[in-house]
Amino acid sequence: MIEAIGLTKRYGTTVAVDDLSFTIAPGRVTGFLGPNGAGKSTTMRMILGLDRPTSGKALIDGKSYAQLDRPLRTVGALLDAKWVHPNRSAKAHLQWLAKSNGLPDRRVGEVLDMVGLTAVAKRRAGGFSLGMSQRLGIAGALLGDPQVLLFDEPVNGLDPEGILWIRQFMQSLAAEGRTVLVSSHLLSEMAVTAQDLVVIGKGKIISQGSTTEFIEKATENSVLVRSPHLSKLGPLLVDKGYTVRNDDDGALTVVGATSDQIGDIAGANGVVLHELSPQRGSLEQAFMQLTGDSVEYHAEIGK
Numbered sequence: 001m002i003e004a005i006g007l008t009k010r011y012g013t014t015v016a017v018d019d020l021s022f023t024i025a026p027g028r029v030t031g032f033l034g035p036n037g038a039g040k041s042t043t044m045r046m047i048l049g050l051d052r053p054t055s056g057k058a059l060i061d062g063k064s065y066a067q068l069d070r071p072l073r074t075v076g077a078l079l080d081a082k083w084v085h086p087n088r089s090a091k092a093h094l095q096w097l098a099k100s101n102g103l104p105d106r107r108v109g110e111v112l113d114m115v116g117l118t119a120v121a122k123r124r125a126g127g128f129s130l131g132m133s134q135r136l137g138i139a140g141a142l143l144g145d146p147q148v149l150l151f152d153e154p155v156n157g158l159d160p161e162g163i164l165w166i167r168q169f170m171q172s173l174a175a176e177g178r179t180v181l182v183s184s185h186l187l188s189e190m191a192v193t194a195q196d197l198v199v200i201g202k203g204k205i206i207s208q209g210s211t212t213e214f215i216e217k218a219t220e221n222s223v224l225v226r227s228p229h230l231s232k233l234g235p236l237l238v239d240k241g242y243t244v245r246n247d248d249d250g251a252l253t254v255v256g257a258t259s260d261q262i263g264d265i266a267g268a269n270g271v272v273l274h275e276l277s278p279q280r281g282s283l284e285q286a287f288m289q290l291t292g293d294s295v296e297y298h299a300e301i302g303k
């Protein structure tokens, strides 16, 4: 489990992370979302003891990183995939990491297998594609067989096959009962990868809860209505308290009512309907709205 309690980081006058509190549960992939500069990397660095909080604390299984007895056996992280000696082979890189952290050499073969790099283990890591480098970084994170894993923008720059592999790998790690925190600025990717989301903007928490709840609450559910009697139906819907908009092409968009409710009102008033179709807002739009500069939201979803 990962906890942030009033976590704050200032760089001079910039408040990179502003009084963040959240809990990341084991057995699930949690997406850590926010636009560029929201404070995701800074938060992860503080969880990993690489940056010192100005105030507040970050805990892994109840302890700060500095208090962990054997950190790599408790938490693994992928922050920068290109962080390898370019002339070392993948295997030599992992052997060096294992040795310098008191981890058994046999674990190197196991993690190479887990990430599918056994066949290229002796090749220079400097010549690896981004996808292979990400796999090597993940192998390094898994060396100590930790229960807690952090990945900072792991799918950035990857092709669809690489993205799919990372997504399924994270989900399998969570299915083993591990705590998996993955940062991204791509809501659409996190929507299919993560069961839970922590969303931040300008260093502050915007929402924390399940991905399904976030999407349901963040996107506007509306119903498109076509009818030859819209001038009669519109006022009836407004009377019921629903929001009604006239679309350019002569249809109505109704917010706040289900298609069943609209159909019942139309039927009860003898209004003929030609179309009644539920609409879903776009995830990207919702995300922009929630995290955009102009809006200061502090809605806690799912609490």
Ligand SMILES: Nc1ncnc2c1ncn2[C@@H]1O[C@H](COP(=O)(O)OP(=O)(O)OP(=O)(O)O)[C@@H](O)[C@H]1O
Residues within 6 Å of the ligand: 011, 014, 015, 016, 017, 034, 035, 036, 037, 038, 039, 040, 041, 042, 043, 185
């Ligand atoms: N070492 C530093 N010195 C000064 N300012 C910093 C430093 N590190 C981060 N910042 C600032 O803190 C804010 C948060 O940055 P951070 O990198 O944590 O955001 P992020 O959400 O990870 O963004 P991105 O998606 O672009 O990686 C930004 O305004 C950034 O410029």
